[in-house]
Amino acid sequence: MKVLIISNNSLSVSSNNGKTLNSIFSFFEQHEVCQLYFHSGEEPTSTVCRSFFRLSLKDSILNWIKPTEKRAVLPNTKNLCHSRPVKEKLIPANNSIIYPILMIWRDLLWSFSRWYSSNLMEWLSIEKPTIVFFLAGNTGFTHTIAVKISRVLEIPLAIYFTDDYLLFPIKRNIIDTVFHYHLEKKYQRSLSISTMRFTIGEYMADEYSRYFNKTFTPIMNCVEVEEGRAPLANTKKSIKIVYFGGLHLGRADMILRFAIVLSSISKKYFIDVSLSIYSSSHISDSVKRMFEINNINYNRAVPSEQIPEISKNFDCFLHVESDEMYFRSLTRLSVSTKIPEYLSLFRPIIAFGPLEVASMRILSDNNIGLTISSAKEDVEIESILYEFFANYKHRQQKAIDGLKYAMDIFDRKKVAYGFRSQLLQLDA
Template identity: 25%
Template sequence: MLLDEEFPRVLVVSHTPFSRVSGTAMTLSNLFSGWPKDRLGQVHTGNITPSTEVCEKYFKFPPRDHYLPIQYYSMRMLGWNGHTPLQQSRPIAAVHAAAETRPTMAKIYAQLRATADLSPIRVPPALIAWMRDFRPDVVYSMLGSVRLTRITALAARACGVPVVPHFTDDWPATLWANGELFGRADRAVQESIAKLIRLAPLGMVISQPMAEEYARRYQIPFSPFVNCVDETFFAAPRGKANQQGMTELVYVGALHLNRWESLRDIGAALDGVAEAGLPVRLTIHAPEKDLAQYGKHFAHLQRVRLGPSLASDEVPAALRAASVLVHIESFDPEIRRYTRYSVSTKIPQYLASGRPILGYGPAEVASMNHIREADAGVIVGTNDSATLVRDLTDLCRDAALRERLARNGIDFARQEHARENVAARFAATLRAAARAGSATPEAARKQPA
């Protein structure tokens, strides 16, 4: 093992391959940007075309290969095409749509998903051979499910190397926490993570509060890594935000996890801002499927515009066109528990864009704390319409406040999120994990499945 190398050989295990199609894939690509391509390999389960921007060595491990034949063909008979995620099959999607408004259907949908997540995994010999031929120094994964956790642990045991898990939200505490499969699903989550942690000398998370909680929970050290921003993003011309006339609020991101409800609150609050004599508008840029599913909830709001979905290279210009950038989280008790330690992929980009931020969501969640720590925005941490109207009015009225918050955001982003600094720390952490695990490769191989 070449432990003295600056970049260890890393086998990445994930659902989504390196690409720019989602926040998780984007964060993954940014963290590994600049890594020598011959020292990166990836096993991915998703039906997405990988990008060669960061990595060139891939093994696609589709559902046809990792479900047992009886499972695979049973799900095909239920209308699944065998390529897209199971929840996108027509029958399951119908249950999902009904689950949006009917609690009984929501429970049925959760049971179906838990059954698929816990079902046995079939591992083809070709995958084992490919991973061993790659000769990784360490396995890295953002996990996210029982199934992917088990595949990641299997990869580490097969190669006799340590694992570095990277948790970007608190899914271990929330994934199957409502008694799915009579409690067996939650037990499977805890058992699969416990087995994985035994292969991990250290871990990664997405915020400092999460690092502290996970170190206590799993008894290994954790380091926080959020999405990072390229230097060219800072160098892009920003110009002056519109200080006169219309105040342009812009939101870029997904609408799931009930985020659409918080955006709807803001849209309704804009009427109160306008009554104070301040022209204002909110533009929402979300994925096409989210706009199709949730767009109807904004139809009655006159000061809300549904903008086009954006490719990753279109995001910087959209952010710089704003007077104020909007970040939201749901106040739903179950969802706020899931997102309490998370920091959105977009926040580093928001900070680096030179625009102030309006944060609307539970005051205690890590994303709001991150904006607060940067002193780069106004946080409305309670689900109270009067407070939202008041604080939003003050932000729209005070150009000097917006300018100060914007400058603070740029300074904080350069210090905490510049890719060069984050990438160096990221590589050093993976190097330390490879070095820590190299003394006991046989122990990793002998871990029980």
């Protein structure tokens, strides 16, 4: 078996989709995996795969000028064991005019580009993949590429959705409507020839199965789950909370609101409650000032392998989702890659945001975290948090239940091995 992964992001040990791919393919041998990716600003950081082909829009257009020019990562043999924080660019997804126009324009440019070059054909002939595994996003051209390669090589196509760009995102204007119509046509075409389909979680699998009338299997970011994690400190007068991850999609505003409530608790109940953030997101000077005013300790992102050790210094994890209508429609079916990581580290999770979002639901439905609706008044949120901070046994039980859930559902040995077994069926 040889799997060709096609995705926008390269395999990674630190950044969202790349990290999820890296985890679910961790039971594959290096010679069983190769990757075609499109993000020109990324360098792979993975021990799972050593053969990469980077195909950017610029490269594809330049192939018309110099078709023999090699512009690929062919193959990458660097030591990529250690991750580096990746800077996030805040794509203006909330710009209802510019964003969909940019997406449509990009798809048009790709359609006229010379992406199926002699270099790519040569690389594919060397790699000889037997399966295409396509991580589908909100770009139509990637569907075109995955479908064509699957058909030309006459190999099965498996599709994986980690974010919902079709069912629940609000269509804000006619341009959004046109873009979604274009994207759905691409989805339908890809799914029509697919032989296996996956989603990031059960909620998305259920919705997509109903909508497309096809079977979807949930598979999420999997993690190493070890017993004997650092014990939870028995303290009531000092609570340290930490947030790891992006501040995009309105999350910075939610963290600020949460921090204001924490400040009120500290003053009213004489509890030293602190909040620290580790993030690669670019933030404005005004947001930095607001963080400082509200006693938020802002730090640059750290490599993923350092998170378990840093987490030992904290009592709780924080996860937030925006309650702004458009952002919550984007995240409705997506489960954050941080949830499995948090649960495996034996610390209780505090989740703050709209309750219908999948990252909130997975915690509340399974009773493995403290979920607080952002629809509540700040006074009520303050009361809920104070009771949680004051009750050590309750916090400890949430950590225990979360760890058990991670061992059952997100353990790498179970998930990655099961995933490999499923793909083997396509290669039979």
